[in-house]
C-alpha cells in the first residue's frame with residue numbers, strides 16, 4: 001500500500017500563516033506594537049492570545065512530548081481557542097497541521113513544520129494538529145483554554161465525547177519524511 005510521505009518544512013511566519021502565528025521569529029519584531037530594546041534585554045509584542053468566547057484567562061500547560069513515531073494516523077483540533085506550543089528544552093518539535101473542512105481535517109492542506117527550540121507557534125482555533133519529537137523527550141510551554149484542557153483529559157482518559165475538541169483517525173496513515 002502506498003503511504004503518503006510528508007516532508008518536514010522549515011518554519012516561517014508566511015508558510016505557517018494559514019494555520020496560525022509564529023512566535024520568536026527574529027524578523028517579526030512587530031513594528032508599531034509595544035516593545036523595548038536595551039543592552040540588558042528586549043521585549044516585543046508577538047500576538048494577542050484568544051481563548052475564545054467565555055474562555056477566561058489563558059491556561060499555561062507544561063507539556064512533555066515523547067512520541068517520535070514518523071507515522072501520523074490521528075489528529076486533534078480545538079474549536080474555540082488558540083493553542084500555542086513553544087519547545088523550551090530537549091530539542092526541536094515537529095508540528096503537523098491541517099486546515100479544517102466541515103468539521104474534519106482537509107488532508108490536502110496538511111503540512112509538517114520543524115519548531116526549533118525557542119521558537120513557537122500559536123494555532124488558530126480549528127487547526128488540526130499532531131506533535132512529534134525527533135530525538136528524545138522535549139519539554140514545551142503551551143497556552144490553551146482551561147475548559148478545553150479539562151474536556152480533553154476526559155476525552156483521552158475516559159473516551160468522553162468532546163464539544164470543544166475533536167480527535168479523529170486519518171483515513172490513510174501518513175509518514176513523516178524524517179530523512180531531511
Ligand SMILES: NC(=O)N[C@@H](O)C(=O)O
Nearest residue numbers: 061076129131144149152
Ligand atoms: N493539552 C493539549 O491540548 N494538548 C494537545 O492539544 C497537544 O497538541 O499536545
